[in-house]
Amino acid sequence: MADPQPVTAMDNSDESRQSMEKVLMARCRAFGAPVAIIGAQSAAASLLKIIQQADLPLAGIFEKSPHPAELLGQEVQPLLALGQVASNVVVVVASSASSIELEETLNHIRTLFKGQVFCLEHLLDLPNLFEALKTPLDYKYGTHILDEWARQMNDAPSHWPHMPDGFSVEGKTVLEFGPFEGHFSMMLMSQKPKQVIGLEGRPDNYAKVALLKAYLDWSNYSLRFGDMHLFPSLVPETLDVIFCSGVLYHSEKPWWLLKTCMDKCDTVVLSGHVSSEHSRKPCKFQEVVLDNEMYTFEVFAEGGDNLSGLTQQSLWFKEEELKRFVNLNGFKYEKFREWVNPHGLWVCSLLTRDK
Template identity: 40%
Template sequence: MKLGKLLQAQVGFPKYINAKLKRLRGRIAIVGTRTAAEALLRAIDLGGINFLGIYEVDPDYKPGHELLGHKVKPLTNLARLKPTDTIVIASSQEAEVLYETIHQIENISRAKVIHFKSLMDVYMLHDELHDLLKFDFGEFLFWDGLFLEKNWHPLPPKVSFKNKIVLELGPYEGNQTVMLARQNPAKIIAIESRPINYAKTSLIRSMYNFQNFELILGDMHLFPQLVKDKIDIIFCSGVLYHSSKPWWLLENCLKHADTVVVSGHVSSAESTHAMGFQTIELESGSYEFEIQPEFGWEDNRSGVATTSLWFKEEDLIRFAKYYGFNFKKYDSTVNKTGLWISAVLKRIKKRR
């Protein structure tokens, strides 16, 4: 891996390294004065780091030398460091090449020694895999969600996910899974139909170290056949409006959980790609759905069919009521595709 290539690849490199250094939770020292050291110093200069200084391993070290305004100290001064301190070897060379340097430092100091590349794990994943896996929300997943702990969408108020078994339908890249995992559920079960999205979520799962997480490759409409656990909450965000049979998916949700979070597009005057309407007669009544184009397996952000059907908001309320659920909207916005709403459906009585 060429360090110079990575330094040019992303503007956010210093802030990323700064965030990784903060996670070490201790005083930091740098050994080395080349390109990697400059990158580390730029990150440290962003603030929030208890910086001990920069040290030179080169035997030709000259007292008084400075790097980016920081005085360079002799390697022997590392003996003053504590076991709780961390020494970062500022080099992009592989660990085997640095064998002698690492042992020299370990003979001088009891502080923890780490390689510069150890700070670049997520950054390297992003650089190597972002284009290969075609992440649409890489900036969020590799920065905002990971280091700033932001949420992708507002969480539903008055819904506790703690110690609950949560079923997430269509995690896509894992951007909402990140949000759910922070709520301390007993378990998250995610069902994703597309192998490429399954691969993305698998990577995010490992990177964020999700606990009690099960990822299933399968069709969300068939989740009752795929999930063995008793579900407390179903998180159905960004997927219902991609279905060609949304009533089937929603009915399954309402039959298998007492709380269902629904978030997505609904039929309205703001819809920009409507192809017409279709009336469907169901057990719960007659519904007029808005027909929308989908792009099948060619577009991993699309539904797998060629068209989808959108509920009207008032029909969602009526459908939920028929199955014994209260409908409480907690967010609404209009984007370039149309009206997007978020609601919590809570069981108030047994299904008739």
């Protein structure tokens, strides 16, 4: 695992650190089972201290390359040894690697161990949310979302610009990335889906969508907090449609996210910015080789506001290369709309698995 730092949650003031530790201790105690720690850097050391202080049973410490070979006097074993661990053990991954690396580690762990696996950050989701939500919510759409969109929802218009004409998610299970203030959640919910799962990575946006869900009494809208790059772990449900609007261009590895969507689902409604002559100048580019094919991505500096991605920069596909990537991965690419806004070209396309 890449050079883990202490989890952010533990960098806060002493008071907040202590309250995080209490939450973590309570969560580990509630497992009622021995805990195995994955990782050997500072986040793992913090977790180990908590387990030792609470006198909870430890099932071992494991790490891809066990270096150093011990953590606070305890032996660190190679990750492969996790295969020998009893299935009632609860595995906690204590790392602050990037979400994509974390998702790959979780995948690897699942090949070795069939029991319960958690990430340290997910055990701390609620206290992190609580901390982050001490500042007031800043709405872009304001109360507009509760009147104008609600009215549109009741009128159930047949035309939504971000959906292909005639396409409906009625009766389907849909994953919606980055719902922001819930405007597209309303669009999806107006079509009477079986279930929509919203995955939002910013606490303030998560809170806004949680309010909307409560206000509109959506029992079949499940809201989850987390990075969309961890969606295979955070959303284990079988999906009929992934609604991926306004987020692919906020990824540092958009090819990874898109390929993972196509691996997990036969239909992806994709919309967002692509690199074009309409992009803001000056443009910076980065070349990436994927499966022996060269791609040129536009480098976009993330602004850090509540519409942004979670990393400092993201990469934008060029449309023709996006189409090539989709086709090379066994999917059809059908563009159904496009327009230019002050940030550049926005393209909406429907991706379906080639039978």
